[in-house]
Structures are given as structure tokens and as C-alpha cells.
Amino acid sequence: QVHLVESGGGLVQAGGSLRLSCAASGITFSIFLMGWYRQAPGKQRELVATITSGSITNYADSVKGRFTISRDNAKNTVDLQMNSLKPEDSAVYYCRARSPSYRVYWGQGTQVTVSS
Secondary structure (H helix, E strand, C coil): CCEEEEECCEEEECCCCEEEEEEEECCCHHHCEEEEEEECCCCCCEEEEEECCCCCEEECCCCCCCEEEEEECCCCEEEEEECCCCHHHCEEEEEEEECCCCCEEECCCEEEEEEC
16 A cells, blocks of 8 residues: 655745655655645645656746755655745645556645745
């Protein structure tokens, strides 16, 4: 059974930092494309960042230069370091895993709230 468990969300002031972590189990983590997505109230879920099995990264324009995605294949974790947070970064952040055959799994989400 596949589990993706996010942690690290919370309340932070604008300009502050948070680090999200996603622990995966039940998958061959090293071959999966991993990603972070977010969904704010009344908005569609959107891509934040992805990292391939070879650690090639991709970021949404809105977070480039502020967020960093990384993975540890030995620990089956993917992290999202978020710096210079803005109120518009407030959302539920979801971890996503995609297999080479395009099967997708989601975590339950973790809330990030940035106060102005």
C-alpha cells in the first residue's frame, strides 16, 4: 500500500521560511517523479515544483528563486524548502508521486499559512 505523508506546514510571517517534507512508502521511490503541488481556497491545484529520478528540477515561475525541491532516495523523502514566503503562498501543499507508467499517488496535504 502506498503512503505519502507530508509534514512541516504551519503559520509563518511574510518573509519567513518553512521546510516541508514528504515521506513515501510502498513505492520504489528512486524511480518515481516526485512533486509538490498546492491548492488555495477557491483555486485549482497547481504545480509548485517537481524533481525527477535523476534530480532534475522544475519550478513554477511564482516560486523560482525562493523554493528548492530536493530528494533523498536512501530515506524515501522529498523536501521543499520555502524561503521569502508571501501571503499568496498560503495553501494546502500536497506531495505527489508519479510512476514511470504514469500512475499517480497523492499525500493528504499540509497547510501553509503566511501572514502579512
